[in-house]
Structures are given as C-alpha cells and as structure tokens.
Amino acid sequence: xKIDRRCFLSLVIxxxxxxxxxxxxxxxxxxxxxxxxNWSWTPEPxxxxxxxxxxxxxxxxxxxxxxxxTIGNRAIKIEGQPDHPVNNGSLCPKAISATQHLYGPSRIQxxxxxxxxxxxxxxxxxxxxxxISTVTEKLAELRTRGKPxxxxxxxxxxxxxxxxxxxxxxxxxxxxxxxxxxxSADAQxxxxxxxxxxxxxxxxxxxxxxxxxxFGCALMDGCDAAGQMMSAFGDMDKKTRLVQxxxxxxxxxxxxxxxxxxxxxxxxxxxLGLGHVMVRDGLYDKAFIDSHGFAFEDREDExxxxxxxxxxxxxxxxxxxxxxTTGLPEKTIESLARAFARxxxxxxxxxxxNPAAASVNQALAVFALNALAGNFQKxxxxxxxxxxxxxxxxxxxxxxxxxxGNQQARIDGAGxxxxxxxxxxxxxxxEAINSSQGDSPVQALLVAGGNPLYTLAxxxxxxxxxxxxxxxxxxxxxxxxxxxxxxxxxxxxxxLECYQDVPTPAGMAKTVISLARPVVKPVYDTRHTGDxxxxxxxxxxxxxxxxxxxxxxxxxxxxxxxxxxxxxxxQGYWTDDSSRDNSLEKLFRTSSQRFEFLPRAGFETQGxxxxxxxxxxxxxxxxxxxxxxxLVPYSTIRISGGAVANTPFMTKTVDANVIAQxxxxxxxxxxxxxxxxxxxxxxxxxxxxxGNAKVRVNLFEGIMPGLxxxxxxxxxxxxxxYIAGKxxxxxxxxxxxxxPASGLNAAWGARAAIGKA
Amino acid sequence: MSTQSDNQTAAAGNxxxxxxxxxxxxxxxxxxxxxxxxxxxxxxxxxxxxxxxxNHQVHxxxxxxxxxxxxxxxxxxxxxxxxTLEECKSCHMYPMTGNENEQKFIDEYVxxxxxxxxxxxxxxxxxxxxxxxxxxxxxxxxxxxCHGDIGHSTSLREYQENxxxxxxxxxxxxxxxxLGEPDHGGRHQKMNDCAECHLxxxxxxxDCFQCHK
Numbered sequence: 001x002k003i004d005r006r007c008f009l010s011l012v013i014x015x016x017x018x019x020x021x022x023x024x025x026x027x028x029x030x031x032x033x034x035x036x037x038n039w040s041w042t043p044e045p046x047x048x049x050x051x052x053x054x055x056x057x058x059x060x061x062x063x064x065x066x067x068x069x070t071i072g073n074r075a076i077k078i079e080g081q082p083d084h085p086v087n088n089g090s091l092c093p094k095a096i097s098a099t100q101h102l103y104g105p106s107r108i109q110x111x112x113x114x115x116x117x118x119x120x121x122x123x124x125x126x127x128x129x130x131x132i133s134t135v136t137e138k139l140a141e142l143r144t145r146g147k148p149x150x151x152x153x154x155x156x157x158x159x160x161x162x163x164x165x166x167x168x169x170x171x172x173x174x175x176x177x178x179x180x181x182x183x184s185a186d187a188q189x190x191x192x193x194x195x196x197x198x199x200x201x202x203x204x205x206x207x208x209x210x211x212x213x214x215f216g217c218a219l220m221d222g223c224d225a226a227g228q229m230m231s232a233f234g235d236m237d238k239k240t241r242l243v244q245x246x247x248x249x250x251x252x253x254x255x256x257x258x259x260x261x262x263x264x265x266x267x268x269x270x271x272l273g274l275g276h277v278m279v280r281d282g283l284y285d286k287a288f289i290d291s292h293g294f295a296f297e298d299r300e301d302e303x304x305x306x307x308x309x310x311x312x313x314x315x316x317x318x319x320x321x322x323x324x325t326t327g328l329p330e331k332t333i334e335s336l337a338r339a340f341a342r343x344x345x346x347x348x349x350x351x352x353x354n355p356a357a358a359s360v361n362q363a364l365a366v367f368a369l370n371a372l373a374g375n376f377q378k379x380x381x382x383x384x385x386x387x388x389x390x391x392x393x394x395x396x397x398x399x400x401x402x403x404x405g406n407q408q409a410r411i412d413g414a415g416x417x418x419x420x421x422x423x424x425x426x427x428x429x430x431e432a433i434n435s436s437q438g439d440s441p442v443q444a445l446l447v448a449g450g451n452p453l454y455t456l457a458x459x460x461x462x463x464x465x466x467x468x469x470x471x472x473x474x475x476x477x478x479x480x481x482x483x484x485x486x487x488x489x490x491x492x493x494x495x496l497e498c499y500q501d502v503p504t505p506a507g508m509a510k511t512v513i514s515l516a517r518p519v520v521k522p523v524y525d526t527r528h529t530g531d532x533x534x535x536x537x538x539x540x541x542x543x544x545x546x547x548x549x550x551x552x553x554x555x556x557x558x559x560x561x562x563x564x565x566x567x568x569x570x571q572g573y574w575t576d577d578s579s580r581d582n583s584l585e586k587l588f589r590t591s592s593q594r595f596e597f598l599p600r601a602g603f604e605t606q607g608x609x610x611x612x613x614x615x616x617x618x619x620x621x622x623x624x625x626x627x628x629x630x631l632v633p634y635s636t637i638r639i640s641g642g643a644v645a646n647t648p649f650m651t652k653t654v655d656a657n658v659i660a661q662x663x664x665x666x667x668x669x670x671x672x673x674x675x676x677x678x679x680x681x682x683x684x685x686x687x688x689x690x691g692n693a694k695v696r697v698n699l700f701e702g703i704m705p706g707l708x709x710x711x712x713x714x715x716x717x718x719x720x721x722y723i724a725g726k727x728x729x730x731x732x733x734x735x736x737x738x739x740p741a742s743g744l745n746a747a748w749g750a751r752a753a754i755g756k757a
Numbered sequence: 758m759s760t761q762s763d764n765q766t767a768a769a770g771n772x773x774x775x776x777x778x779x780x781x782x783x784x785x786x787x788x789x790x791x792x793x794x795x796x797x798x799x800x801x802x803x804x805x806x807x808x809x810x811x812n813h814q815v816h817x818x819x820x821x822x823x824x825x826x827x828x829x830x831x832x833x834x835x836x837x838x839x840x841t842l843e844e845c846k847s848c849h850m851y852p853m854t855g856n857e858n859e860q861k862f863i864d865e866y867v868x869x870x871x872x873x874x875x876x877x878x879x880x881x882x883x884x885x886x887x888x889x890x891x892x893x894x895x896x897x898x899x900x901x902x903c904h905g906d907i908g909h910s911t912s913l914r915e916y917q918e919n920x921x922x923x924x925x926x927x928x929x930x931x932x933x934x935x936l937g938e939p940d941h942g943g944r945h946q947k948m949n950d951c952a953e954c955h956l957x958x959x960x961x962x963x964d965c966f967q968c969h970k
Contacts, residue, residue: 002774007781014785022793023933027801030929034922037882044883047838049831 046071054081054572056502056514057095058495059644061157061183062086063505063512064095064227065572068496068519075099075496075520080227085512085575086505087227090234094223094640097649098496103523104648106478106719108491110525118467119485128527131490135532136539138471139173142443143540148174148405150443154426156181156450156643159503161557164391165533165548166448172398172537172547174405177442179412180424181450181643182457184358185506186744188351191363192384193421194599197589200386203509204347206232209380211343212242213336215267215350215366216358219244220252222635223642225353228507241343243336245270248634248667248709249702260336261704262326264632265618265748267350267358270333271365273322276314277337278372284341285374292584293371294594310368310597327704345380346373352507355635355712357457359618359739359746364599371595377582384587385511388503390561396547411441419743421601427457427736427745433465440468447474447482448492448529451643454481454716454729457736457745458690475529480643480718493526499554501561501568511576513561515568528553618737622689622751629672631688631752633712633730641712648722657698658711664727665698667709668754673699676754683757686710686728688750690735693728694757708752798933802917802926808865808873810858810913817908824900824908836889839875842866876916878927879904879946886970896958905942914941 019025036042048071057064057078065084069077078098080091101107111131116122126134142150153170157163158180167178180186188202206212206229219229219242233255244256245267253259262270278284289296297309319330326333340346348369351358367382375381398406409416411432412425419425433440445466456462459481466472466485474486477494492498500516530553537548550556558565564574590596620630633641638653640646657665666686668678678684682697686708695710703709714727739746820826827840846867852859866873881887892898901908917926929935930945944950952962 002777006778010778010782011785014782014787015789016785017782018786018789019793021790022797024793024797027797027929027933028921031801031919031921034882034924037884038923049837050833050835 046074046076048072050076053517053519055496055519056084056500056516056572057091057098058500058502058516059094059098059101060223060640060642061185061505062092062224062227063502063508063514064091065514066091066095070519073520075102081572083571084514084573085510085577086231086508086514086573088231088234090227090230092223092226092637093650093653094644094647095227097647100647100649101478101644102494102496102520104720104722106480106645106723107494107524108476108479108483108489108526110491111527112489114487118487121484123489128525131488132532132535132539134488135473135490136536138444139536140540143174143401146401146404147443148401149176149408150441151175151446152177152179152411152429152442152444153446153448154179154181154450154452155448158423159388159391161391161501161553161560162448162528162530162533165530165553165556166446168393168396168547169533169537169544171406172396172402172544173540174398174402176406176408176410176415177412178424179426179429181452181455182357182426182745184351184354184356186424187358187360187363187739187742187746188506190422190742190744191351191360191367194360194601195364195367195590195596196384196587197591197596197601198384198386198587200384201504201506201508202352203383203385203504204349204352204507205345205378205380205383205509206347207235209345209347210237210240211340211346212240213340213346213348213369214242214244214246214252214256214352215271215348215362216244216246216264216354216356217349217352218250218252218355218635219349219353220255221250221637222353222355223637223640224505225507226637228505241339243339247632247704247707249700250634251637253702258336260328260332262328263704264356264630264707265620266326268362268365269317269322269325270328271348271350271362271369272314272317273319273326273333274337274340275310275365275368275372276317276322277319277334278341278369279311279314281338281341283338284372288371288374288376288584292376292588292594294590294592294596295598295600307598313598340369341373343373345375345378347375347381348373353635355633355641356748357744357746358748360742360744361739364597367595368597371597376595377584377587383509383582385504385508388511388513390501390513390564393560397543398547399543402543413743422742422744425743426452427738428743430456430458430462430465433468434461436468440465440470442469444471445469445473447472447476447486449475449643451476451480451482451718453485454718455643455731457731457734457747459729459732460691475532477526478644478719480645481716482718484718490529490532491524491526492529493522493524496520497522497526498528499557501557510580512573513564513568513575514573515561517569517572530556618739618746618748620737620747620749620751621735624751627688627751627753629706629708629752629754630749631666631686631708631710631730631733632749633734634667634709635713636711639711639713645716645719645723646713651723651726659714659726660696662726663694663696664710664714666695666754667698667700667703669703669705669707670699670701672705672707673697677756678754684754685757686733687753687755688733688735690733690750693733695728695754697754707749708754794933801920803920805876805916805918807876807913807916809862812858812911813908814911828900830890830894834890839873839877842870842872845873876918876925878914878916878925880924881928881946882922882924884969886968901942903944903946905939907941907943 051070053068055066057066064087065081067079067081068075080087080089082089111126111128112123113126115124153166155163170178219225242256243258244253245260245262246253247261247264295309299307319333323330348366350366351363370382412429414422414425453459472486473488474483475490475492476483477492495516496519502514504511534548537544567574588594678697680699684697686693686695710730712730715729716724734747734750736745737747829837928946955963
C-alpha cells in the first residue's frame with residue numbers, strides 16, 4: 001500500500017464532504033453573523049425604564065421644543081414637543097440627530113490650552129482652576145494697563161442669560177465690545193427699530209394668514225424656520241396662498257402656490273413696485289395710514305425742509321420699470337400686488353431664515369407693504385415682540401477704569417455717528433483689526449457661542465485678523481473652526497447637559513420663553529459659560545465681583561426667571577398668550593409715535609439727502625466682464641449652515657447631486673452650463689473676488705440662467721472627520737458688501753466665473 | 758506517442774491504488790461527520806450555572822400567582838425583564854426563610870449592592886426589537902407559550918452558552934437540526950420561529966423592520 005499525496009487529498013475531500021453533511025457550516029455561519037454584532041464598537045441600546053424630559057433645542061435660533069427620551073444616563077431619542085408653541089411636535093433632522101453631536105467625536109472633552117502653533121491642533125489638558133486663572137490673569141493685566149476696551153466678546157445671541165452675563169461682565173470690566181455674529185435677522189431688527197422704534201423681533205402669524213408673500217425666506221429649507229413653519233403649515237387653511245419670490249426652485253418655492261423667480265438682489269425694487277401698484281390703485285388701508293402712518297405723504301419739517309414721502313418714492317417704481325430690474329413680466333407685478341392687497345389677512349415676509357444677507361432698505365420696503373395692508377398686530381399679520389424683559393437687573397456700580405473703557409468707541413464701528421442705530425457690525429471687525437497699525441485693537445477675544453471663523457462672510461480675512469489677536473478663548477462645545485484657532489478652550493456643555501433659557505425665536509408672533517434642561521449628566525469635563533463668567537468676575541474682585549451676586553448660572557437663571565421658573569420647569573416653556581396687548585396705540589415708539597415709512601432716524605444718521613438716492617440695491621464687488629455669473633447661497637434642511645455643523649446622520653440624507661465623496665455640486669441652469677461647455681457631473685473651478693473653489697456641476701432647470709447656487713454649510717475644517725472636508729464654505733466665496741444705510745453686510749451673492757477644471 | 762504512453766504507465770506505477778484512495782476518503786468523511794455531529798455541539802456550548810438557584814414556584818405562590826408581580830410592564834409600556842436588585846430587596850433586604858440560596862443572595866448581592874448577573878435563557882441580540890407588550894397585552898398570549906412553564910419550576914436549569922455568540926442554547930434549541938420542541942416547554946426563538954408563529958396566527962411572516970429597526 002502506497003500512501004501519497006492523492007491519499008491526503010482524498011482525506012481532505014472526504015472531510016470536506018462529510019462536514020457539509022453536518023450542522024457545522026450552517027450553524028457556524030449563523031453564529032458568526034451574531035458574533036459580529038458583539039464587537040465592542042457596535043452600538044448597543046441601553047436597556048431600562050425610559051424617562052422623558054421636556055427641553056428645547058439650541059443648535060440654531062429656531063427654539064423648537066423637544067422631548068428627550070433617556071434610559072439611565074443615556075439620551076436615546078429626541079422628538080418634537082407636541083404642545084410647544086413654536087414647533088408643535090415638528091422637528092428638523094438636526095434636532096432629531098442631536099445625540100450624535102452629544103456623544104460624537106466633535107466634542108471638546110475638557111479645558112485645554114494650545115500646545116503647538118495656532119491651528120496646529122495640538123492641545124494640552126489643563127484643570128478648570130488653571131483655565132479660569134489664565135483668563136483672569138490676562139484680563140487683570142489688560143485692565144492694569146488701562147486697556148479694558150481691548151477685550152472683545154463674540155456671541156451668537158444677545159438675548160439669553162449667557163449673553164446677558166457676558167455683556168454685564170464686559171460693562172463691569174470696561175469694554176463696549178460685545179459683538180453678535182451676523183444673521184438675516186440683523187437688518188430686520190434694525191428696520192424694526194427705525195420704523196417702529198422698538199428693539200425686538202418681528203413675528204408673523206403664518207397660521208392665520210391667507211396670503212404669505214415671502215421675499216426669498218427659506219421657510220421650509222433652512223432649520224431656523226423649520227419647526228415654526230412645519231407646525232404652521234400643518235394648521236393652515238388649505239386656501240392659504242404662499243408666494244415665494246426666489247431665483248431658485250427651493251423646497252419652499254416648490255411647495256408654494258406661486259413661484260416668482262425675480263432676479264436675486266432686486267427684492268427691494270419688487271417690494272417698492274408692489275407698493276407702487278397698491279398706492280396707485282388706492283389698494284391700501286387708509287384708516288391705518290391716517291392714524292398710525294408717518295411719511296406716507298411728502299412732508300416738511302419745522303425748519304421748512306421738504307422730505308418726500310412713500311407715495312412719491314414709489315412713484316418711480318412703476319411696474320414697467322420694476323419689470324426691467326427684476327426680470328418679471330409687468331402683468332405678474334400688477335397681479336401680485338392686487339392679490340396681496342385683496343387678501344383678507346395678507347403678510348409680507350423677509351429676513352426670516354434667508355440664506356443670503358439682505359439690506360435694511362429691503363426690510364423697510366417689505367414692512368411698508370405690511371403697513372399698506374394694515375396688518376400690524378392683527379390675526380394673520382405682523383407682530384412686534386420686544387426683547388426679553390426678564391433679563392433686567394439693577395444697574396451695577398462700576399469703577400473708573402470700567403467707565404473709561406466703556407466710553408471708548410466700539411472696535412467694529414457700530415453705534416458711531418455713521419452707523420448710529422446699528423448695534424453690532426461683526427463683518428467690520430476683521431477689517432478693523434487687519435487695517436490697524438501696530439498692536440491689534442483687540443488684545444483678548446472671548447468667543448462664547450457662534451462660530452465666527454465659519455459663519456462670517458469672507459472667513460479668510462477674519463482668520464487673518466484672529467492671527468493678530470494675542471489671546472483667544474473659545475467656549476465652544478465642539479472643536480469648531482473658531483476653537484481650532486483659539487489659545488484656550490473652556491468647553492461649554494452640550495445643550496442636552498445644561499440649563500439654558502431660549503427667548504422668543506424670530507418669526508414667532510407671541511412671546512415664548514423656553515428652557516433647555518439637563519437631559520443627561522455631562523458626558524465630559526465641561527463647565528457652563530455662565531459659571532465661568534461668574535467665577536472670573538469673582539476672581540477679578542472689586543466692583544466686578546460685586547456686579548455678580550450669584551452663586552452660578554443656575555442660581556442667576558432661577559432668580560431672574562423667578563415668576564416664570566416654575567412654569568418653565570413644569571412645561572418647558574412660558575408664553576404670554578393671554579396677557580398680550582395687541583392694540584396699536586402703544587405699538588410705535590418712534591419720535592413721531594407712528595409707523596415711519598421712511599424713518600426719520602435713518603435720515604438723522606445720513607444727513608438730509610434725498611432718501612430716493614438711498615433706496616439702492618447693494619451692488620456686488622467685482623468686474624462683470626471677468627465675472628459674468630452670480631453665486632448665490634442656498635439653504636437646505638439637510639445641511640446645517642450655521643455655527644453648529646451637520647450631524648453625520650444629516651450628511652447621509654444629502655442627495656448624490658449635492659455632495660459626492662468630498663465634492664460639492666453647484667446648481668447651474670443647463671442653458672448657462674452649455675455656454676461654458678459644462679455637463680452634468682463635470683469638475684469645474686468657481687472663481688469669485690473672495691477666492692476660488694473646486695466644485696462639480698449639477699444641471700438644474702429650476703435655477704435662473706446666469707446664476708450658480710451652492711448650499712450653505714459645507715467646507716468645514718473643524719468638528720470631526722465625519723463632518724469636515726466635504727465641499728466648500730459658500731460664505732468663504734462671498735466677500736462682505738456693506739449696506740450703506742447700516743454698515744451691515746448685505747452681500748446677497750458674489751460675482752463669479754466658472755470653467756471646466 | 759510511445760514516449761507519452763510510457764510516461765503514463767510509469768506514473769500509474771507510482772500511484773497508490775484506487776481502494777487506498779477510497780479508504781482515505783471514507784476516513785475523512787466518517788471522521789468529519791462524527792466530529793460535526795458529536796464533538797462540535799459539545800465544543801460549541803459551555804455549561805454554566807445560574808449565580809443563584811432561584812425557585813420560581815415558591816415566589817409565584819408568595820406573590821399572588823402572577824408572573825407580572827416581578828416581571829412587569831413599566832409605565833411607558835416597556836417590559837422590565839428580570840427584576841433588579843432594588844426590586845428583590847423590597848422583600849429580601851434581610852433573610853426571610855433560612856434558605857441557603859437566599860442567604861447567598863443577601864451575602865453576595867444585597868450586602869455588596871451588586872446586581873445579580875442572571876443568565877437569561879431568552880436573551881435576544883440587540884438588533885432584535887421585541888415588544889412584550891404587543892404579545893402579552895396586544896395578543897393576549899401567556900408567558901408560558903414562549904418561555905415554557907418556568908413559573909412552576911423549583912430550580913433553575915443549567916445554562917448552555919454559545920461560545921461564539923454568548924447567547925443561550927435555548928434560542929437555537931438543543932437539537933442541531935432544530936427538530937422537536939424544547940424539553941422545558943415553550944418555543945425556540947430564532948427568527949424563523951417568530952416567522953412561523955406569525956404566519957400561523959396573523960397570516961404573514963411580518964416585515965423586516967418590525968423586529969429589525
């Protein structure tokens with residue numbers, strides 16, 4: 001008998017055949033499938049009794065009520081709060097997936113100081129004591145040197161308790177430089193102040209309106225308005241007409257009854273053109289204008305100077321002329337004006353969640369339409385919501401250093417003679433620093449909320465300015481683009497881990513204060529920014545310490561919200577439903593005590609020139625021949641355009657013709673694309689005065705020829721590998737263009753050229 | 758031609774004969790069949806004892822004859838599963854009976870404030886969403902239908918743990934071919950078992966997402 005290779009092979013083959021006749025392969029396959037689910041990195045749901053906590057999402061300014069389900073100390077799911085006055089159960093994908101940010105790798109896990117060069121990403125862990133004493137020492141040193149006004153603070157809001165504490169801290173310390181990051185609400189709020197004489201927000205009663213005329217508002221595209229709008233549309237009468245004025249077929253335009261594709265940047269002209277038709281045909285609320293309108297007719301002041309009124313201003317905006325500017329047929333303008341005027345409860349909206357900046361004049365022109373319709377403080381109309389009054393504490397005593405510092409001019413130029421009524425000019429800050437000779441006017445910068453190095457127009461120049469600031473502290477929860485360039489990180493807890501008051505979001509027609517509450521115990525070694533401010537104030541001692549008689553932020557919040565605290569704790573929100581005064585008598589606090597069509601306050605700052613010359617559209621920088629196209633940003637509910645980036649879940653929901661791998665697609669009309677020899681999916685280079693970007697082409701019939709549209713919210717460098725490096729930040733391609741009336745950035749787009757890469 | 762033929766003959770001379778090859782084939786076949794049917798199940802499962810030998814019968818009598826006295830539905834409708842230490846402690850903070858298992862429970866768990874690491878016979882992987890409420894409340898099913906008459910047992914069975922998956926052998930069943938019903942009553946609990954019952958009771962096996970969310 002000879003045993004050779006064949007014997008061995010047949011033994012193996014016999015074994016293999018035999019094995020198939022046993023349960024081994026089948027059972028092992030099944031077991032291995034289950035074994036793969038036991039890998040340590042496979043997420044496994046917690047088991048145990050559920051708890052439900054009512055809270056509010058603070059990831060954008062929308063202020064949607066949420067209910068967080070927890071098991072043990074784990075947040076499991078976030079849903080809309082069904083009875084919340086803002087969103088009534090609706091929620092956007094960013095809020096739904098907020099737990100991904102809570103537990104994700106974007107979090108800053110504890111206080112850290114920079115170990116390498118700025119932006120290198122090298123950090124050294126430090127203790128909270130060391131972190132706070134570093135800040136205290138720096139601030140004390142600047143004060144000793146008599147330079148308290150060289151401290152600036154950037155925040156994304158000036159309306160909640162943290163912003164209040166920061167502002168109070170700066171005033172006690174001696175700096176006027178509290179700066180709010182830009183948003184589409186800036187021009188609105190200024191226009192509100194100029195024409196109504198009130199500081200606050202504008203609310204729209206969408207639910208009861210029967211005709212909504214939206215000037216490019218991303219009502220159903222961005223996340224700022226999403227909760228409110230989804231809730232309103234659910235309750236709306238089917239007869240409600242939504243007319244969307246936008247150059248691009250956005251989701252809002254697609255859901256509207258009528259889509260009016262006017263050229264971008266001509267909204268002011270269109271609003272004045274509609275006003276022209278309404279005034280010409282007598283289709284306006286004469287009673288309201290007689291009793292509450294100012295500067296509707298031409299007027300003379302006491303000195304005998306003549307000022308034109310709204311009537312003569314709009315005379316120049318005939319449908320024929322506006323048709324040319326906006327690219328709309330005359331018939332559309334005429335019929336739109338009539339439809340608006342004849343609706344029972346019409347409302348015109350602008351500056352509400354718009355992806356692009358708009359001018360104050362645009363806001364005023366749209367307010368005028370509402371005034372013509374006489375819809376102020378009426379169901380289905382426009383409501384004025386004052387700044388929250390719960391954050392008011394007795395004036396504090398300050399020392400001489402602080403008083404001298406507070407009297408210095410603001411570094412961003414807001415409130416100076418030129419921009420007397422503008423509160424914050426964040427887009428002028430980089431320029432102010434970059435153009436200064438010698439030392440930067442900002443010696444220490446505290447960034448508490450917001451992400452200016454991402455959200456400011458032209459963040460490259462802002463980054464250059466930041467390089468000149470010797471000391472930057474970021475209070476960010478996440479390693480965002482601004483935190484990356486900081487020297488010291490003092491991470492604020494995630495909104496699911498702490499108390500935070502959220503005052504009435506823009507667009508709401510009544511006062512709604514919501515309270516974000518700790519849903520879970522802090523996951524990392526974070527500390528509330530309010531606590532850090534109070535502790536720093538105590539460390540600085542003297543008058544500054546005395547200005548902060550609270551133990552911590554929670555103590556402050558409880559005391560300041562004393563009347564409402566119980567309601568907030570119980571139901572998560574407080575509203576003034578029953579106590580609102582909706583009469584027109586006390587509504588207007590302008591010097592005329594009336595609604596000012598052409599605000600006097602505006603003239604005061606700009607001299608007494610003919611206001612007609614000032615109703616101008618903001619022109620975009622750049623040579624039309626070299627840059628024949630216009631780049632416009634657009635919002636989508638699947639991409640977060642604000643300070644807080646997308647969750648990875650949101651990115652997964654984005655279509656393959658918006659992002660593919662690392663590339664962003666720009667929308668371009670096939671007609672325009674063929675002029676430049678571009679076809680679907682082509683790689684292209686986009687050029688604007690602010691920079692170049694590599695993009696891909698998505699042919700879209702729904703966009704006006706001559707435009708290039710890019711989604712806002714991409715091109716992040718911070719957060720985590722799941723989020724960063726996808727696409728391009730559209731605001732990085734749009735250099736700021738100052739609104740002459742306010743100094744605010746009103747760049748609604750950028751001149752651009754595109755070519756095959 | 759002739760060269761080729763010579764080579765073939767030479768090669769044939771060097772080979773083992775057909776029956777030897779066949780014997781080796783059979784050895785492989787038989788050995789693998791025996792090891793697959795006999796050794797493999799022995800190797801796949803390890804036998805474990807429960808941390809405490811629990812007497813369901815006694816508890817059932819004392820607690821009013823209802824399973825849900827200890828295995829209850831929470832307010833939100835979710836099922837509590839095995840009682841927690843907190844729940845056991847509400848009676849067994851101190852010895853009540855002098856039973857050695859009770860003493861062990863108090864010494865090792867109550868006094869050390871440690872949850873009992875019960876080995877759960879019906880534990881499903883986390884990818885399975887199973888609602889007790891839908892079955893017990895919705896379909897009015899008895900616990901014993903799936904779990905067997907565990908409530909009248911006086912001792913806990915030994916627990917056979919699958920060395921690869923970590924789950925109980927009860928899920929697949931004792932028989933490798935998945936034949937017959939479990940010795941302890943109730944049902945096997947693989948996906949096909951769920952589907953089979955659903956098909957019978959509701960007319961449909963159900964959709965993937967009903968259990969795999």
